[in-house]
Amino acid sequence: MPDQPQLIKDDPWLEPFEAAIQNRLDRFTRTLGDIESSAGSLAAYATGHKFTGVHFQPSAAQWMIREWAPAAKAVSLIGDFNGWNRETHPLAPAGGGVWQLRLPADSLKHGQRVKLHIVGADGSRRDRIPACIRRAVQDPASNDYSGQIWNPPEPYVWQHRFDPSVIEAPLIYETHVGMAGEEPRIHTYREFADQILPRIVAAGYNTIQLMAVQEHPYYGSFGYHVSSFFAPCSRFGTPEDLKYLIDTAHGLNLAVLLDIVHSHAVKNTAEGLNDFDGSGNQYFHHGGRGDHPQWDSKCFDYSKPEVRQFLLSNVRYWLEEFRFDGFRFDGVTSMLYHSHGNKAFGDYGDYFGGDADDDAILYLQLAAKLIQDLKPGAIAVAEDMSGMPGLCRPLPDGGIGFTHRLAMGIPDHWIKLLKHTRDEDWDLGELWGVLANRRFGEATIAYAESHDQALVGDKTLAFRLMDKEMYWHMGLTDPDPIIERGIALHKMIRLITLAIGGEGWLNFMGNEFGHPEWLDFPREGNGWSYHYCRRQWSLVDSPNLKYQWLAAFDRELMKLATDRQLLSAAPAQLLYLDHEKKLICAERANLIFVLNFSTDGSYFGYPLQVPGMETRRIVLDTDQPQFGGHGRIDADSEYPVQADGIMQIYSPSRSGLVFAKIQS
Template sequence: MENVTNELGTGFITELDRYLYNNGRHYEIYEKLGAHPKTYNGKQGVYFAVWAPHASQVGVVGDFNGWNPDLNPMVPLADSGIWEVFVPGVALGQLYKYSLTTPSGKILFKADPYAFHAEFRPQTASVTADLSVYTWNDHAWVKKRENQDMLSEPLSIYEVHLGSWKRKNREEKEGYYTYKEAACELAEYVKNMGYTHIELMGIAEHPYDGSWGYQVTGYYAPTSRYGTPDEFMYFVDYMHQHGIGVILDWVPAHFPKDAHGLSEFDGEACYEYADPRKGEHPDWGTKVFDYSKYEVDNFLIANALYWVEKYHIDGLRVDAVASMLYLDYGRSSGEWVKNPHGGNENLEVIEFFKHLNSVIKERGKGAVVIAEESTAWPKVTDQPENSGLGFTFKWNMGWMHDFLEYMKLDPYFRKYNHHKMTFGLTYFTCENYILVLSHDEVVHLKGSMINKMPGLLEDKFSNLKLGYTFMIGHPGKKLLFMGQDFGQFHEWDEKDSLEWYLAKEPLGEDLNNYVRDLLHLYRKFPALYNNDYIWEGFSWINANDNERSIFSFIRHGKGVRNSLLFVLNFTPVKRPDFRVGVPKPGKYTLVLDTTHGLYQEKESGVDFKSEKTPWDDQDYSIAYPLPAFGAAIFRF
């Protein structure tokens, strides 16, 4: 093979670049580090740069030089830990890695931490790519997003794992849909159902399917399982053009120990804490990022901005936030290090989140950042200037746990657990919550949503419709994992497609249509979303009817006429003489029930006139025949 010579001292990375990066403030560092097609001294090729502060020697190897570490050595840039080289003749789509010689003389071969593309697993090389080619067509969407306050907008999220949403019967790439193929079918389904956003699991490149994408080796590379970077740009663009937002799961908490990844990148602790009491997750067998290093913080914060700015992503759902905040997370006594004040809070992570969320708020053009935080850590969604972490939303894990525990009960025992459904209404204003029924709740022998429900088959479906109605009425944005909106029986398995045939079975189709009706109702009535986080948005009619397991409440809108009255019966006992108190005289129009779904405006026979009969501490009331496992929503 022809020997490929280097061009050194390029000046592509300036002294200012190095200063900003080494101080954690270079928010476009991915434009400098990594592999970038360039023309230098009249020659076309690729410029490579990598941060490897402990290495004694670094080279770039690939299919362009026979993977020979001696042919394209890199040179260090003074006092920065960065190495660079320009290699003429390297084209787009070529494979490469870095060869790093450790202080002990061992040579490591590592994928590029800033690579834009990667080989299809199980191969592990990085792939040269150019992100400047794709032409975007979602300008109207991005402009609209920039001017929206998502706290006051409807947000109903469809959580999706692309590799198992649908698969095709073909040999190529194990039957995965490509980004382009998935875009068309997924957008059609999501738009028809009425979801406002999708949340994608496992998009950043990862080596092991069973990690679901939560053990990342390529933070800047959309996984090649489904196609190229340009094809993922097309996917996001297509969603936006069809009115659908795209949220990505993002994992700044930890990374795997795979030999080609970030672990001991240059032979020593580089991206991770050196002390294993801080630098390893004993439960997960992974490494923990060292948030005390400016270069590591810069890697992650620039990565968050990269997805928002380069791929037009509408939000990031930050995984495993609690594991980052607590130094003793998953660790026993003696296995963790206290902070300088003697506590278990990771002070470096607190500052990292404040920095991250401030930058996204400043530059993200309306993009949101969502915390999967499973404890009672205060002020997760408050602003940094108020001692908050600055997230836009927080997953409401407490609500999810209480809701599922209640829904799984035999209806006879629900009267003894009434508080599980009312407790969430005592703290819903504490954070900007999203109510979640996520993938974590339908794996590992937890059972699918339909199989959590008690009773015979029809009762299971009735219970699930009732539970979803309560979820729509409860303050907070919404998230539902794929397959649970048509009653998937099997637990989710990343290796298999969803059981789509069940959506055509009578009970599955009825549930699917009902969830669609709920989602369209949710988007139609601002009372269900524009007052989510203030007390004025919700009031009980009767929170204490535990003997009959009936809940009745009102959602109040901000600056709108229509409020909504919810009545929900969580037992199989019909209440033909049911009466519910109402706050004012007038007409109460039934807009949805579990028997008929969503009523259309022109349908008759669904108006109920209030009576001057005091009930539930209200001056007026209406009588409504409440079915077994029945729910009804009235507008007034």
């Protein structure tokens, strides 16, 4: 009988589900063994993109075109090279559902547009984009997408090497290239590299997360309705431009994550994979199970080896071709359950019953192993709100293998508090419970808000706190009480969330300085406007506006996290919680955090029981004038500990203090 998985040893409440956990581990082990027997290794197996697609083979002086379309009746290559003639260049069956065509070296040229004409199993005749195409472009006149031959005569020459294992705790700057500039238009990879990356470095972050990179036909989908999984979004530039961005980031010691979408795909037949061979279920589940009603998209059939190989090859492609340092996997909750997670998770049985999608879990296990095989130390973040046990535990422990999970409940809690509860009535015990709630041994990315909270129809923290007053009262000399409250709470929310909430941090671009308003993609409902689909850096750059205060505080917060290795330390320990005075005190990484959420209560000589007898000093104070505060505390003061372990402090209202031991 196999030894009990470490996951269960660490959490005995999982013992009733040992069989389910062991079965997942056994199935992964068997599948991996089969793959290694047939392909030699998982990495070698994940090379489907090198077999199918449109490839120039220099050694044979030929082009090889292959496509997996097992139920198709006929496949032919069409494009600029043959006047889009559907009869002249048929592909022939080559076994295993693959169609194949060889062409002389001079048949296709870099930059030419191509498609496949597929006669489907149902008799349909459609022009389709090859599934593994490396570039897809939109015709500005017709808006139709085509594949594009991408074989530049001078391939990109990389200048920098980067090892993601140097990132002990990721401080993630979540970004979208297209909206990263201030002008009301789509911005480019190179503009981002030259203009935005220096801002991110100066802000103190060590990781960027690129959204909307995989090609998607509708800009307003935020990149989550992917059509061509191997093609970098052409709106922002060429594949070489994306490589320049990543290379530049590596030169600045930034890790780069891809927001990868393997949870679903666009349902479009003209641009995407839907009904590719006319069978109705080539890449996706047949019938209703293949539809994602909430997202209006298609659901992959992870039970098919060919689909798993396609997605695994996609993982390898982005890691190798573009040198990404890991991924943020979108929609993992939707993948893990047949119900897509649309239910309450009340006990452990919800994670291991009939609703769990074992095929999706197997795929995620394989993907997690492949990532570490190809790039040890890579970051793999799961967007999961269900709390699946073991999601971020190593595979040998009985886990699924991600390195981090997003703490999705934290921003939801902040929104609930700010929308429905007066400051005076905040339940700090509940707040501590939400911030500290995570599974043993499973690293979490904490965040107070992301792009989700910035979308039209919702509000960023800054806009929720200050709303329309931001339009009129953000001048340095304007003492507006709503703005004062908003700035104070904005800093405190970020401080306590980072200190307690996880082992990593995430911020959406601009939120660190309180970017006003929401973001809204061009659409018919707003007259196709880019007004809200950009970032107003001039606000934080202005010496006359208060945004600079929030940016300065965030820089110090990132510096504190880095210098003190805060997020690599053990979880925070609650020292004291004063419900009446609205005070919460905690310790982490030998730092003492004191947050006073009282609206008007400032406490002199407040007695705080602390661990250790060392004298302390303040290393971060949200109330400092350079952060827009009142400067009520002398930054040079020292705080000795009395014989009874009490440290007396002054805690001003609506402020956060961080104390560190004075080094002798």
